[in-house]
Amino acid sequence: MISVDNSAEKRVFHLIEKENEPNFIKFKNEIIESIKNKNYSNLGTLKDDEYAKQFSVFIFYEKIQIGISKITNSIIKTQLESLDWFKVLVGSFEEIKELIRDNEYILSRRYIVTDFEEYKDIFEDLYEKQLSGNKKLKKQFFNLFENINVCPYCNRNFVNPIYKENSVGGDNKNQSPDIEHFFPKSIYPFLSLSISNLLPSCAFCNKIKSDVDTFRENCLSPYEIKNGDFRFDFTLDLNQVKKVKLISNTNCKNSKILHLESLYNTVHSKYINDIFENDLKYTPKNKDFLDKFKILTEEDYKKVFRNYYKEEDFNKQPLSKMTKDLYNQISNLKSK
Ligand SMILES: [Zn+2]
Numbered sequence: 001m002i003s004v005d006n007s008a009e010k011r012v013f014h015l016i017e018k019e020n021e022p023n024f025i026k027f028k029n030e031i032i033e034s035i036k037n038k039n040y041s042n043l044g045t046l047k048d049d050e051y052a053k054q055f056s057v058f059i060f061y062e063k064i065q066i067g068i069s070k071i072t073n074s075i076i077k078t079q080l081e082s083l084d085w086f087k088v089l090v091g092s093f094e095e096i097k098e099l100i101r102d103n104e105y106i107l108s109r110r111y112i113v114t115d116f117e118e119y120k121d122i123f124e125d126l127y128e129k130q131l132s133g134n135k136k137l138k139k140q141f142f143n144l145f146e147n148i149n150v151c152p153y154c155n156r157n158f159v160n161p162i163y164k165e166n167s168v169g170g171d172n173k174n175q176s177p178d179i180e181h182f183f184p185k186s187i188y189p190f191l192s193l194s195i196s197n198l199l200p201s202c203a204f205c206n207k208i209k210s211d212v213d214t215f216r217e218n219c220l221s222p223y224e225i226k227n228g229d230f231r232f233d234f235t236l237d238l239n240q241v242k243k244v245k246l247i248s249n250t251n252c253k254n255s256k257i258l259h260l261e262s263l264y265n266t267v268h269s270k271y272i273n274d275i276f277e278n279d280l281k282y283t284p285k286n287k288d289f290l291d292k293f294k295i296l297t298e299e300d301y302k303k304v305f306r307n308y309y310k311e312e313d314f315n316k317q318p319l320s321k322m323t324k325d326l327y328n329q330i331s332n333l334k335s336k
Contacts, residue, residue: 001230001254002152002314002321004145004199006223008035011090011195013140015054027051038095040086056130056137057089060193063130064089067122073115079106080119080190093196093223100188100215109187110213123189131193132179139163142176145200148315152222153180153209153258155314155321156268157202178206182221186211196223205258212257220252227311230255232264232325234272236333244269244322268319272326275305301327 012031018024027049034042043057052058064085071077083103087095105111112119131138142161151157159177180201185192199222201209212219220229229250235243244264246255255261298309307323314320 001220001222001225002150002155003225003227003311004148004152004222004315006093006196008032008090008092010144011035011092013056013137013144013195015136015140017054018051019054024051024054028055031055031057035090038087038091040084040091043086043090056141056195057086059137060089060126060130061085063126064193067126070122071115071119073119075106076112076115076119079103083190088190088194090195093221096183096191096194096196097215099191100183103190104188104215107188107190108215110216120186120189123185123192127185127192138176138179141179141198142200148200150315150318150320151177151202151205152199152315153201153205153254154260154263156263156318157204158318159200159202177201178203180206180209182219182223183215184211184213187213188215199223208258214257217253217257218251219254219257220250231328232322234326234329236329241269241272241326244272264322268322271319272322275323275326296327296331 009032012028012035014028019028027046028051031043031046034040034046046052047058047061068077068080071080083099088099091099100108109116109120131141139161145159149158149160151159161176177200180199181192182197182199183191188197191197214221229252230246230248233245233247234241235245244261246261246264248255296304301307301309305323305327307317307320308314309324311324314324
């Protein structure tokens with residue numbers, strides 16, 4: 001699990017029709033400022049501006065109001081009407097978590113016994129039509145994550161979208177990674193279009209995570225995960241990594257749900273053992289080897305480990321977190 005930026009700037013995306021006009025840029029900055037200051041009522045006044053038609057937050061807002069008006073169950077409908085929808089759509093991860101806490105008794109699958117399906121279907125449909133099936137907006141959504149090459153859940157698979165002018169066979173010109181709902185839309189339909197609930201992910205993680213109730217199961221979203229919330233730990237032996245463990249400092253269940261430990265053990269321990277074999281010639285008593293780590297610069301690290309050194313770059317290349325944790329563990333050995 002790799003941390004992903006959840007700042008206000010990363011919660012605003014839009015069509016590109018007039019994006020170079022100075023007034024458009026000013027308008028966009030006002031949206032971002034309002035989000036930063038949690039001034040959601042100001043978004044209510046901005047929604048009638050001519051540029052508003054280009055912004056996902058206002059497009060979604062309008063369609064959601066129409067969706068809510070179709071709901072026949074009066075309890076669900078009243079609760080949905082009472083929500084601050086700008087907060088639901090562009091609030092921070094912490095804010096949407098609060099929204100679950102405040103509304104789960106009426107708006108989550110666990111507690112609704114009647115008419116849940118109607119409510120869920122309306123929001124599924126909104127998500128399909130307004131984002132996942134809306135080519136232009138979907139492309140802009142993925143542009144928010146242009147610095148992220150690798151699935152933030154597993155740090156194993158690439159998630160870059162492909163946009164091609166022509167395609168051999170069929171009309172599969174554009175291919176995107178999956179859009180993953182951290183809190184499943186099948187349990188919390190009202191968060192179907194909330195930006196802080198959405199992340200690009202590999203198909204594998206999206207599938208394996210599926211309908212797990214991440215709110216109840218104590219999982220951490222890449223939007224909230226912090227340095228040191230978990231780390232890889234290695235059982236080191238002569239010339240070999242025997243076992244890879246994934247240790248969580250917060251008792252979060254991400255590794256268990258995503259089967260990360262077993263995946264890393266069965267598939268990726270080979271990769272780090274190859275580094276051991278080819279470059280490190282590691283033995284615990286090898287003084288030269290341990291001394292080498294005392295002088296390892298960022299550039300040296302890149303050469304030896306063939307990966308990024310800084311945490312902010314971990315989303316750029318697969319297995320970067322595991323590789324860095326291996327380095328940290330070995331370099332700690334030298335001081336013992
Ligand atoms: Zn993944």
